Amino acid sequence: MEIALFILAAAIIFVIKALKVVPQQNSWVVERLGKFHVALSPGLNIVIPFIDRVAYKHMLKEVPLDVPSQVCITKDNTQLQVDGILYFQVTDPRLASYGTSNYIMAITQLAQTTLRSVIGKMELDKTFEERDDINRAVVAALDEAATSWGVKVLRYEIKDLTPPKEILHAMQAQITAEREKRALIAASEGRKQEQINIATGEREAFIQRSEGEKQAAINTAQGEAAAILAVATANAEAIQKVALAIQSPGGMDAVNLKVAEQYVEAFGKVAQEGNTLILPGNLADMGGMVAAAMSIVKAQK
Numbered sequence: 182m183e184i185a186l187f188i189l190a191a192a193i194i195f196v197i198k199a200l201k202v203v204p205q206q207n208s209w210v211v212e213r214l215g216k217f218h219v220a221l222s223p224g225l226n227i228v229i230p231f232i233d234r235v236a237y238k239h240m241l242k243e244v245p246l247d248v249p250s251q252v253c254i255t256k257d258n259t260q261l262q263v264d265g266i267l268y269f270q271v272t273d274p275r276l277a278s279y280g281t282s283n284y285i286m287a288i289t290q291l292a293q294t295t296l297r298s299v300i301g302k303m304e305l306d307k308t309f310e311e312r313d314d315i316n317r318a319v320v321a322a323l324d325e326a327a328t329s330w331g332v333k334v335l336r337y338e339i340k341d342l343t344p345p346k347e348i349l350h351a352m353q354a355q356i357t358a359e360r361e362k363r364a365l366i367a368a369s370e371g372r373k374q375e376q377i378n379i380a381t382g383e384r385e386a387f388i389q390r391s392e393g394e395k396q397a398a399i400n401t402a403q404g405e406a407a408a409i410l411a412v413a414t415a416n417a418e419a420i421q422k423v424a425l426a427i428q429s430p431g432g433m434d435a436v437n438l439k440v441a442e443q444y445v446e447a448f449g450k451v452a453q454e455g456n457t458l459i460l461p462g463n464l465a466d467m468g469g470m471v472a473a474a475m476s477i478v479k480a481q482k
Contacts, residue, residue, distance in 0.1 A: 198230030208274040210237040220274040237278040239271045243335060246285065248292045250341075253300040255308060261300060262343040265319075267292050268335040269327070276331025284330040288323060292337065295322040305344065312339050 202225055203209050209221040213233050221228075221235075228235075250264035269288060271277045281287045299318045300308055308315065316337050323334040 195230050199227050201226045201228055206241045208239050208241055209235045210274050210278045212236040217275060239274045239277055241271055243268055243270045248289055251293050253297045255300055255303060255305045257304045259305045259348060260345055263296060264341055265337055265339045267337050270333050270335060271331060272333045273331030280330040284332050288327060291323055291326055292319060295319050308342060
């Protein structure tokens with residue numbers, strides 16, 4: 182009876198040792214008599230108890246790894262306190278088990294040395310501007326080396342770049358000066374634009390005034406020309422009517438009478454406006470004078 186119980190207990194232990202349940206996104210490395218045998222996949226697996234043993238257990242998920250903070254020297258000899266975070270994933274459980282004694286430590290150390298090398302090639306200002314380039318350079322270097330460790334480096338991110346306090350104060354002063362410079366430039370540009378706008382406005386106003394004066398002068402000249410033309414037209418019409426009246430019956434008699442009236446009127450004005458009176462020699466011959474005037478009219482006719 183005791184032997185049967187012993188055999189049953191041994192069988193139970195054997196079954197328990199033989200069955201291995203691997204969780205999802207995990208891989209267990211099995212050694213047979215001290216030598217790599219197989220990498221167990223997720224689910225139920227069977228091994229030979231006391232001959233096979235699970236030597237390593239690897240998680241195949243993406244793992245975030247905090248890279249310790251360190252001091253880096255830039256190209257212009259400035260110290261920077263840098264820390265970052267690394268994301269990696271085990272892709273080959275066998276290489277992760279036997280490629281290195283501790284792939285996490287290896288990745289961490291390599292990330293630090295690579296980061297120091299990359300930052301050492303840059304000036305201080307560039308390290309703040311080109312974080313993406315730094316991250317890509319670190320990932321490329323790590324991924325190349327980690328291939329032999331069965332690890333895939335997915336990405337690296339710099340969490341913080343901290344220069345010394347003196348450098349921070351100098352950078353702040355530089356930023357303040359740059360902002361004041363931009364403010365002064367903006368103010369001067371505003372004043373310049375204001376002067377341009379004023380000059381442009383005055384120029385346009387002067388052009389408008391000159392155009393108005395020009396149009397006024399044109400209108401005045403056109404008005405004077407129209408008035409002169411109207412007067413000339415009226416005089417021409419009056420002369421034409423006088424000529425027609427002279428040619429009509431009794432016209433010459435009317436002219437004789439008009440000339441005589443104007444003669445007498447003119448002589449009367451001479452007597453009124455001057456102290457000295459000059460009389461023609463043939464004053465008594467009024468009819469002769471009128472006849473002479475009429476001869477001139479007839480000659481013009």
